[in-house]
Amino acid sequence: MTKTDAAALTADLIRCPSVTPEEGGALVLLQGLLADAGFECTRVDRGGIANLFARWGAKGHARTFGFNGHTDVVPVGDEAAWTMPPFGAEIKEGIMYGRGATDMKSGVAAFAAAAIDFVQTTPPEGAIILTITGDEEGDALDGTTALLDYMDREDEKMAVCLVGEPTCPNEMGDMMKIGRRGSLTAYFTFTGIQGHSAYPHRAKNPLPAMARLMDRMSSHSLDEGTDHFDASTLAVVTMDTGNPATNVIPAECRATVNIRFNDAHSGASLTDWMQGLVDEVAQDTGVEIGISVKISGESFITPPGPLSDLVAAAVTAETGRTPELSTSGGTSDARFVQHHCPVVEFGLVGKTMHKVDENVPVDQIHQLKEIYSRILRDYFA
Template identity: 50%
Template sequence: MPSESPPSRAHIDAVELTRDLIRRPSVTPADAGAMAIVEETLRNLGFACRRMKFGEIENLYARWGEQGPNLCFAGHTDVVPVGDAGAWSKDAFAAEVVDGVLIGRGSVDMKSAIAAFTAAAAEAIEAGQVRGSISFLITGDEEGVATDGTVKVVEALAAEGEHIDHCVVGEPTSAETFGDMVKVGRRGSINADIVVEGVQGHVAYPHRAANPVPVLVRLLSALQSRKLDDGYPEFQPSNLEVTMIEAPNTATNVIPGVARARLNIRFNPNHTGRQLADWFDIEAWRAQGDFKGKITVTSSISGEAFLTERGHFTDLVAAAVADVTGAPPELSTSGGTSDARFIRALCPVIEVGLVGKTMHQVDERAPVDEIRRLQQVYARIIARYFES
């Protein structure tokens, strides 16, 4: 009998590649060798790979092909901390498969997506389906402060004239069942740190002090009393959430000298980050009144709201998901922020990934079957993209 032919160099097992990546404990901002695995795998497939390091963050841009259109996949190798390691049923970085489920930090968010798209791209290239280019934009700074990752790579690529036509981001977008939702946009996000500095004193002699607590409460009440909006086409209403209040004080008979608060607004296109920051300042000025102390508001805009308008690209992705699941996904803008907020400066972007229920949790886990189905979805996206 003739011997079996060796497996193709282009064949990649998405589950095994995911396990290899999980075994690299790349807790943000550490890399731990995860980026090298992605780079070596893509280089072996014929991709031209460029490490783009900013600060201490490892980033990678890899491209197969020189002609357009250029379909890009974006993702991140960094993961959030394990938390209580003793609460895990398995070592968070052992990447064990138990009863068909892969357990490990990054299994959902989002090393599996990187592996699945890599496997799909390898098969598409070998099959001659790619009439153009496929690229990867991988960062190690998505779960961290996100200052030296995708945003810097996007700026550098734009300055160089690198053209990306469309992008798929591998965030875990499915809500309840695999493929039930993809993200076509995201709300913006703004944080505000509020510090009210007063004058410490004895509670029995308030005229000798300036209590910052009532001033802070007055400011927060004014901010929370405003109804930001009723929503926006394709978006849910904006919401303001107070995330921290403190007035460091261990005594019962002392008026504190300072009070602090922190808040976040997730906003739709009815607003811009700058408009909301200006509103904070106006309300702080009103709350100041005749207060003898000082109010300082420091705003930080994490990202603006954006939407990839429905059209050929969104239809193509939705059809690819339906090819595998049998039902079209919901096109949603819900959830938190992602690096798509930076990539949209280059091209239309859509996010497609696994069910996100266990991301950032103890025993983060992904069914092996769903990782393989995600590979099938990505394969259909690639095939449909270069057919059109």
């Protein structure tokens, strides 16, 4: 039997211009390949977002290995800054270029290729499920969450799940993710009274209140880290007045804060803490302060055990490296999957993701397929 070429599949996917929320032909391509290999495929589109559910094997089997990934990509940006066509998948000196080459069409292609070859050569006693979304890089409201909602309705169940995000910072195999920090963004609006800057007593300046609150928040140490997480971080990401005049005290200003937090906190506890500071500063300054919080995801961890051991052993066997079990980095759709089943993440080196001339060494795509193939063999052994 001819083996499925993961690099060729990666190239085909890159040539699909699937910038969020466009499907771009990527899921149509995958569905055709998986269906031809005997996977039962269902489109689970919601809210204008394309999603694909594919299962090989019996529904509801206790040994069901799941994979989660995405085919949507971030925008190209300044196309003139690219030295290679962003959707060309051109190869130069063993390097494949294109948007999504690293994040994460190569990961999807590597697992799909591994799964197709595996079920055709050594059909396992169990099932394999792929959940592929077109909304990981966007708001993520109708992507993996839609797929998980579908699975709940249809009594589909993954026993464990691997997410194919790029996890390695420097070398192939040097890191896998067993959890992620939580993330929230808080938006503040400060409302005072506009006036002449020469007569500040006739106005109520919201800027000192904003500066005071932002200083109190950014100078506070949230924690010193926990067993599996680094210390939580808080960053003031913008402070805006939109005031072009030097002789006018503005009536309003705004600020935004982003917090990445570990398992010592929850989105609710951090919101309560910020609200307490808001109330204190508002009382001290007389400035009205509004706060709106968007929680992108709570922190979570899959404790080291059978699943992380399985993935780590396969990575070591194929790369010679023992991956660090990490919870670093941003958010991923693993934050949704963790409510369904134990989940870990492993994928390529992520140095070029979201960058101009995003690229991946072709041999790493093949290596990733071999790692995923070994994971499947060992899981069903």
